Amino acid sequence: MTSVEEYQVMTGNHAAANACKGARVQVVAAYPITPQSPVVEKISFFIENGELNARMVRVESEQSALTACVAASATGVRVYTATSSHGLLLMYEILCWAAGNRLPIVMNIAMRSVGAPWSVWTDHQDAFTVRDTGWIQMFCEDNQEIYDTNLQAYRIAEDPSVYVPTFVNYDGYILSHTSMLVKLEPQKKIDEFLPPLKHHLNLGDMNVVMGVCPVTTPDIVKREEGTAPGYYEFRYSLQRSIENSIKKVKEVHDLFAEKFGRSYGNGIYKTYRAEDAEMYIFAVGSVASESRLAIDKLREKGVKIGLISLKLFRPFPTKYLRELFKDAKLIVVFDRDIGYGYEGILCYELKSALYQSKNRPFIKGYIVGLGGRDVNAEDLIDGVYRAIDLEKKNEYSEQTEFIGLKLDELDFLQEVVK
Amino acid sequence: MADKVKLYDIPEEEFLLPGNRMCAGCGLSLIYRTALKALGPNTIITVPASCLTVLHGMQGFTSVDKISVLNTPFATVAASASGIEAALEAMGKDDEVTCVAFAGDGGTTDIGIQGLSGAAERRTNFIYACYDNEAYMNTGVQRSGSTPYGSFTTTTPIYGKTEHKKNMPKILEAHDIPYVATSCASYPLDIYAKFKRAKEIKGTKYIHILSPCPPGWGFSTKDTIKMGKLAVETGFWPLYEIENGKFSLSTPSKRLLDPAKRKPIEEYLSTQKRFNRLSNEDIEEYKRYINQSWEYIKSKNLTTQLL
Amino acid sequence: MVDQKVYEIILASIQKPVVGEAGKTGSWSRFKPKIDLDKCSVVKMNKDVCHFCWLYCPEPIISRTIPPKINYEYCKGCGICAEVCPPKAIKMVEESEL
Incomplete structure (x- = not known):
C-alpha cells in the first residue's frame, strides 16, 4: 500500500537530480543552460549537503562537461550529466566519442529549441539532432517517468551486453519546471535494483595497463601478439549492441515494474x-x-x-x-x-x-x-x-x-x- | 624548486618501447621517454589529437609500456584530465596515482586553451605538459598560436608568420597555480627534474617543453639537440620554474641574464629552413623581442630575490 | 555467437604494449651509429662516467652498459648520439660497414 506521504512535489529537473542521488553517481560534470540548470543546482546541493557522495566537476563548457564524464567513466566510476539545446550541440563531438568508447554514461536532455533565433522554450530539435551519435535514446512524459527512466537507464547502459551511453529526454519547462507528484524510492530498494558499476574500462585500476581509444586503420591488424579489429569492426560492434539493447531495455523495464510497481507501456x-x-x-x-x-x-x-x-x-x-x-x-x-x-x-x-x-x-x-x-x-x-x-x-x-x-x-x- | 639531477639518477627502466612511429630525431620522443621515467608506472596520461597519439600506436598495439593512456578529442585534454582526477578522488586513489595531460602546442595554446584555463582555475590536481614543436606538425606543419615570428608554415607559405608566439607559460602563471616550468628536449636532466618536482606538488602543474622537429623546422635529424640548445642559449627560450610564485631561472638559462652571454639569435635562425627568408628587419625584431622577454624575466627574478 | 564477438570487439579497444609497433624501424635509414670502443669514455675508464648516447637517444635503443649496446633492429639512424658523444667515439656509417 502506498500512502500520500511517500510522494513529494517536485519539478522534472529535481526528479532527475533525485534519480542521480538514488543511482549513487560518483562523478557529475555539467555546465548550466536553460532549462537544464536546476538539475545541476540540485545535485550540487546534494553533494555539498553530504546527501550524495560524488565529485562535481564544475566545468567551463558543455564540451568539457561530457569530456570529463567520458574520462571519469573510463577511469571506472558511474557518471552523470545533463544539458539542453546549444549545450548538447557543443557536446556533439564528445557524444560520438562516448559511444565509440562504449561508456555507460547517462545524460538527461531537458529538450529545447535550437537557435537562431534564440529560443529557450521546448521543442525536440536538440534531442533528434543527436540521434546518430550512437546513444540509446528514451523520452519521458511526466516527472515520475523521468525519475524511473533514469534509474533504468543506468542498468541498461551498464549491462555488459550493451555498454552504450543513454539519453533520457524530457521537455524543457513543460516537465523541467513543472511540479508534479513523484515517488522517491528507498535507497536500499534502488541498490537492489542497480548494483555497483562493473566496467570494461577501468583506467583507475593500476594493476591493469590500458591504452584506450587509439587511432584505427581501415583494416584489421594482425601481429604475433594478437589481432586487433579495425574501425569498421568497432562500428559494427556499436551498431549491433544498440540493436540488441532493445531486449535489455524491455527486460529492465519489466524488472523495474515488478520491483517498484510502475510501468510505462511495454517499456518501448x-x-x-x-x-x-x-x-x-x-x-x-x-x-x-x-x-x-x-x-x-x-x-x-x-x-x-x-x-x-x-x-x-x-x-x-x-x-x-x-x-x-x-x-x-x-x-x-x-x-x-x-x-x-x-x-x-x-x-x-x-x-x-x-x-x-x-x-x-x-x-x-x-x-x-x-x-x-x-x-x-x-x-x-x-x-x-x-x-x-x-x-x-x-x-x-x-x-x-x-x-x-x-x-x-x-x-x-x-x-x-x- | 626541482632538485639537481645527474645523468645516473635517471632510471634505466624504459616506458617508451623501440620501434615506435615517431620520426627519426623527434624531440617529442626524447621528451616523452624522459618524462615517463620521472612519472613512473602509477600514472594515467590523457592525450589529445597530436603526434603523441601517433606515438601511442595504431589500433590494438602501443609503444608505451606500463602506463595507462586515454585518448581524447583535440580540444578536450584538460577536461579529460579533470574527469580522470575526479574519478580517482571518488575512488580514493588521487594520492597514489598521477594524472597527466600531455598535449602539443596546438592542443594547448589554440583549441585546448579554454579547457586548460578552466582546469587550472578549478585547481585540478594534475600535470599539464605541453610539448611545443611550434606548429601543427601532425597535420603537416600548419601555423599555430605557438609558431614563432617569421616562421614559414604550410598556411603561412609566402610571408611567414607575422606575429610572435603566444606566451603560454605566462598565461598559466596568471592562473596562480603552484607550479609553472619551461623546459626543452635538449635538456633531459632538466625535463626529468621538473616532472619529478611537479609530481610532488598538489594542484595544477604546467610544464611547457620546446620540442625541436626536424621535418617541421627544416634541419637534419642529427641536430635536434643542437637546435634546442641554441633556442635556449640565444635567450629565445628561457628555462625557468615558478613555484608558488617564486621565480627561478634554471641552470642553462641563469647566466643569460647578462645579454652578452647570449649567443647571437642568427645562429639559431640561420640553421632552420623555416626561417630562411627572414630579412634583416625581422632579425632586428627578434632581438627586440628577446630583450623584451628578458626584461620581464629580470623583473620576475628581482621580485623573487626581494621576497 | 555474434553477441560474443560484439563483446570481444568492445574489449579489443584496449591496446597492448609491443616492441616494434611501427615495424622494424631499423630499416628507416641506411646510416647507423658505430661506436669506436677505443674512444668511448665508459669503456676506456670502465666506469659509468658518460652515457650521453643513452641519455639523448629519442628511442630507447642504446643501453646504459659498458660498452653501450645499440639495438640496430630499431635504430632509426637519426645520428643524435654521434653529435652528442663528447669524445666523438660514434660515427654514422653505412649499414654494410658495421
Whole structure:
C-alpha cells in the first residue's frame, strides 16, 4: 500500500537530480543552460549537503562537461550529466566519442529549441539532432517517468551486453519546471535494483595497463601478439549492441515494474485508448501528452483513434512498430522538430520502419509547437480530421504542414512588402 | 624548486618501447621517454589529437609500456584530465596515482586553451605538459598560436608568420597555480627534474617543453639537440620554474641574464629552413623581442630575490 | 555467437604494449651509429662516467652498459648520439660497414 506521504512535489529537473542521488553517481560534470540548470543546482546541493557522495566537476563548457564524464567513466566510476539545446550541440563531438568508447554514461536532455533565433522554450530539435551519435535514446512524459527512466537507464547502459551511453529526454519547462507528484524510492530498494558499476574500462585500476581509444586503420591488424579489429569492426560492434539493447531495455523495464510497481507501456512505447483503434497518433514527450486530450475528444465524436507514445527512439523499435501497426489504416505523426528540407524526423523514421510492412498504413505528418509554441488539443484534432480526409482521397501533400502557425495575424508583413 | 639531477639518477627502466612511429630525431620522443621515467608506472596520461597519439600506436598495439593512456578529442585534454582526477578522488586513489595531460602546442595554446584555463582555475590536481614543436606538425606543419615570428608554415607559405608566439607559460602563471616550468628536449636532466618536482606538488602543474622537429623546422635529424640548445642559449627560450610564485631561472638559462652571454639569435635562425627568408628587419625584431622577454624575466627574478 | 564477438570487439579497444609497433624501424635509414670502443669514455675508464648516447637517444635503443649496446633492429639512424658523444667515439656509417 502506498500512502500520500511517500510522494513529494517536485519539478522534472529535481526528479532527475533525485534519480542521480538514488543511482549513487560518483562523478557529475555539467555546465548550466536553460532549462537544464536546476538539475545541476540540485545535485550540487546534494553533494555539498553530504546527501550524495560524488565529485562535481564544475566545468567551463558543455564540451568539457561530457569530456570529463567520458574520462571519469573510463577511469571506472558511474557518471552523470545533463544539458539542453546549444549545450548538447557543443557536446556533439564528445557524444560520438562516448559511444565509440562504449561508456555507460547517462545524460538527461531537458529538450529545447535550437537557435537562431534564440529560443529557450521546448521543442525536440536538440534531442533528434543527436540521434546518430550512437546513444540509446528514451523520452519521458511526466516527472515520475523521468525519475524511473533514469534509474533504468543506468542498468541498461551498464549491462555488459550493451555498454552504450543513454539519453533520457524530457521537455524543457513543460516537465523541467513543472511540479508534479513523484515517488522517491528507498535507497536500499534502488541498490537492489542497480548494483555497483562493473566496467570494461577501468583506467583507475593500476594493476591493469590500458591504452584506450587509439587511432584505427581501415583494416584489421594482425601481429604475433594478437589481432586487433579495425574501425569498421568497432562500428559494427556499436551498431549491433544498440540493436540488441532493445531486449535489455524491455527486460529492465519489466524488472523495474515488478520491483517498484510502475510501468510505462511495454517499456518501448506507451498506448492510450489503442485497443480497438483503427487509426493512431504517433508522438513523443509533451506532444504525446497533449494528444491524450485530443484522443478523448475524438473518441467522444466516435473516431476510433488511439495514441502510441514512443518511449524508446534509439534503437528504433522497427519490429515492434510493424507488429503494432499491422492493421492500422492511418497514422498521424506530430513532430516537434524538423529534418530541414525533408519533413518531421519522427514521421520519416516511422515511414521508413513501416515500408516493408505488408499492409502499409497511410502516414500523415505535421510539424507542431516549435520553439515552445503552444500545442493544443483543438489543433491536433483539426490535424487528425484533415489526415482522415487525405487518407480517404489518398492524397499526399508535397509541402510540410505546420499546425498552429499564425501567418494570418502577421499584418506587418504587408508593410514590409510595400 | 626541482632538485639537481645527474645523468645516473635517471632510471634505466624504459616506458617508451623501440620501434615506435615517431620520426627519426623527434624531440617529442626524447621528451616523452624522459618524462615517463620521472612519472613512473602509477600514472594515467590523457592525450589529445597530436603526434603523441601517433606515438601511442595504431589500433590494438602501443609503444608505451606500463602506463595507462586515454585518448581524447583535440580540444578536450584538460577536461579529460579533470574527469580522470575526479574519478580517482571518488575512488580514493588521487594520492597514489598521477594524472597527466600531455598535449602539443596546438592542443594547448589554440583549441585546448579554454579547457586548460578552466582546469587550472578549478585547481585540478594534475600535470599539464605541453610539448611545443611550434606548429601543427601532425597535420603537416600548419601555423599555430605557438609558431614563432617569421616562421614559414604550410598556411603561412609566402610571408611567414607575422606575429610572435603566444606566451603560454605566462598565461598559466596568471592562473596562480603552484607550479609553472619551461623546459626543452635538449635538456633531459632538466625535463626529468621538473616532472619529478611537479609530481610532488598538489594542484595544477604546467610544464611547457620546446620540442625541436626536424621535418617541421627544416634541419637534419642529427641536430635536434643542437637546435634546442641554441633556442635556449640565444635567450629565445628561457628555462625557468615558478613555484608558488617564486621565480627561478634554471641552470642553462641563469647566466643569460647578462645579454652578452647570449649567443647571437642568427645562429639559431640561420640553421632552420623555416626561417630562411627572414630579412634583416625581422632579425632586428627578434632581438627586440628577446630583450623584451628578458626584461620581464629580470623583473620576475628581482621580485623573487626581494621576497 | 555474434553477441560474443560484439563483446570481444568492445574489449579489443584496449591496446597492448609491443616492441616494434611501427615495424622494424631499423630499416628507416641506411646510416647507423658505430661506436669506436677505443674512444668511448665508459669503456676506456670502465666506469659509468658518460652515457650521453643513452641519455639523448629519442628511442630507447642504446643501453646504459659498458660498452653501450645499440639495438640496430630499431635504430632509426637519426645520428643524435654521434653529435652528442663528447669524445666523438660514434660515427654514422653505412649499414654494410658495421
